[in-house]
Amino acid sequence: MSRQDVLVTADWAEKNLGTDGIVFLEVDEDTTAYDGGHLPGAVKINWTTELQDPVRRDIVDSDQFATLLSAKGVGNDDTVVLYGGNNNWFAAYAYWQFKLYGHADVKLLDGGRKKWELDGRTLTTDVVERPATTYTAKEPDNSIRAFRDEVVDAIGAKNLVDVRSPDEFSGKILAPAHLPQEQSQRPGHVPSAINIPWSKAANEDGTFKSDEDLAKLYGEEGYDADKATIAYCRIGERSSHTWVVLHELLGYADVKNYDGSWTEYGSLIGVPIELGAPEKKAS
């Protein structure tokens, strides 16, 4: 993978709106954002109701994923360009699911809605209809998905990258600060995890930092490029952003996203939890 395989610029996107074989999909944390204006021709995916199982706590399975994409009018041969608000958190989460179910050509709009809006580019409320397709999803590629037991086994052995904010890592707060803080799980982090907030990988306009800056960032923060990696956050969307950085942009081979993340780990009986700020690294 290289940057050109993973990201498209806003200029590229603007030129390719409406091009046959390219489908723009918007995925936002705020699931009403699309309705207030979206890229011309883009289709909405609701992460809460369409990317997760409606009953069990889990992402959709391959059959559900195939049904969803068929209904959205996405073909197996289409180039899918994902974008969204909040610095592409949920677009990155969708990107990771597209990879998990083996979609051949999926990309992220660098900067997402934020850069698009800051650039003053066109948003429309036009209704978008695409004819249904017959999409076939592959079996999940669990080499990019971590489950809870793997996380416990990874303590002290793999890179555990906690991408939440420092105050969530230390246990001072339990959720990102735009959400209410009352939660059932315990605060803290997985022992031996390093705290490299996802936001360090992004510029203020929501675009990813350069490959050079990203490699330098993780090197300085104690990331061991020779070890396998599990990234986690609270519910797996910010860690998808970091998964894109480590696996897709920097090309590290064994990187998994733990989508259960802190809401699962912090609720488990008996697993070790560490509290407090990360140790200061010698500079």
Place this chain on the structure above:
Amino acid sequence: MCGAPDQAVALPPGTDLTKETVLTGRVVAGGEPVGGAFVRLLDGTGEFTAEVVASPSGQFRFFAAPGTWTVRALSRAGSGQAELTADGPGVHRAEVAVA
């Protein structure tokens, strides 16, 4: 604005202000509200903590914890920031001017 409802604090039903530390306020440019600005909350060390999009009337809201925070806004009208100290739970307000 005499008689107008206080729209600065639109909290989810059931928010317990004896427990939650709410940071809220408005983004303005030349005294006028800036809707749709990207507002981020930075912790006491300047590290990113959260980001929201300001409402059409420029309002933003965070759930945080007691401490010193920086609220930074980015918009087509420019950028700006304000400091905010929350000494305990409850609602704490700040206005962020962008230019």
